[in-house]
Amino acid sequence: MGKIAAAAGVAVLLWGSSFVAIRGLGHALSPGPLALLRHGVAAVTLTAIVLARRPVRIRLSRKAFLLIGAYAVVWLAGYTVALNAGEQHVDAGTAALLVNLAPLLVAVAAGKLLGEGFSRPLIVGSLVALGGAAVIATGATAQRDWAGVLLCLLAAALYAAGVMIQKVALRHVDGLTAIWLGCVVATVVLLPWGPQLVGELQVASMPAVLGAGYLGVFPTAIGFTAWAYALRRMDAGRLSAVTYAVPAASVLLSWLLLGEIPSAYGLAGGALCLIGVAISRRR
Numbered sequence: 001m002g003k004i005a006a007a008a009g010v011a012v013l014l015w016g017s018s019f020v021a022i023r024g025l026g027h028a029l030s031p032g033p034l035a036l037l038r039h040g041v042a043a044v045t046l047t048a049i050v051l052a053r054r055p056v057r058i059r060l061s062r063k064a065f066l067l068i069g070a071y072a073v074v075w076l077a078g079y080t081v082a083l084n085a086g087e088q089h090v091d092a093g094t095a096a097l098l099v100n101l102a103p104l105l106v107a108v109a110a111g112k113l114l115g116e117g118f119s120r121p122l123i124v125g126s127l128v129a130l131g132g133a134a135v136i137a138t139g140a141t142a143q144r145d146w147a148g149v150l151l152c153l154l155a156a157a158l159y160a161a162g163v164m165i166q167k168v169a170l171r172h173v174d175g176l177t178a179i180w181l182g183c184v185v186a187t188v189v190l191l192p193w194g195p196q197l198v199g200e201l202q203v204a205s206m207p208a209v210l211g212a213g214y215l216g217v218f219p220t221a222i223g224f225t226a227w228a229y230a231l232r233r234m235d236a237g238r239l240s241a242v243t244y245a246v247p248a249a250s251v252l253l254s255w256l257l258l259g260e261i262p263s264a265y266g267l268a269g270g271a272l273c274l275i276g277v278a279i280s281r282r283r
Contacts, residue, residue, distance in 0.1 A: 019096045067169035089148025101156045
């Protein structure tokens with residue numbers, strides 16, 4: 001359990017930093033091109049790791065490959081583009097709080113589809129957390145803020161769906177291979193944004209390029225690999241509860257590095273989300 005906890009902790013910390021990095025990039029790179037660069041860097045990094053660790057012998061069933069492709073499109077590509085777009089409208093802490101509804105969605109879906117079970121605290125906690133999301137949304141008075149809220153909620157839904165698909169995929173393949181091939185597939189899916197990425201890189205600042213590189217190497221290549229390691233060894237619902245710490249890490253880092261503090265609505269709604277989470281995890 002110690003290794004699983006450490007892997008989950010690494011994923012939480014790196015994913016929390018990703019919200020800050022995306023927000024810090026601002027409008028230097030558009031959502032689609034940024035997602036392409038991020039997963040391209042991750043694919044190259046993971047390819048190097050795989051080649052260094054062992055001879056590459058990919059023996060996957062058709063079902064396993066389809067599952068990897070599905071979660072790559074839904075989670076790695078779709079979630080990333082939606083989150084990138086959302087963070088152009090809301091601060092990093094608010095984005096993290098909204099996306100943090102995903103673990104509750106995972107717990108409900110895992111209980112229904114994977115046989116992990118339900119409980120009354122899970123249902124009550126889910127309702128409280130959804131109320132928290134409504135409070136956060138109430139604070140979005142400007143039209144652009146509402147767009148950010150909706151995009152982050154879409155990202156949460158894609159995140160939850162991706163976790164469910166990945167959990168099934170990990171029954172057929174190890175975590176490193178799954179995230180490596182997933183990043184490759186996501187890069188291919190995002191290639192239509194290639195010409196736009198080339199154009200934006202020509203005028204982007206070096207910090208922006210380095211920030212995108214950080215997203216590819218750390219939150220994606222390392223963070224998702226650590227997550228896959230833990231997910232293969234633990235129930236999806238239970239492990240997803242660990243990611244409730246992501247908003248706290250994101251809010252703290254965005255305050256320290258970007259000087260951003262969520263609005264009163266965001267803080268109150270976030271508190272409700274975390275209270276709902278605490279209720280949902282009671283036995």
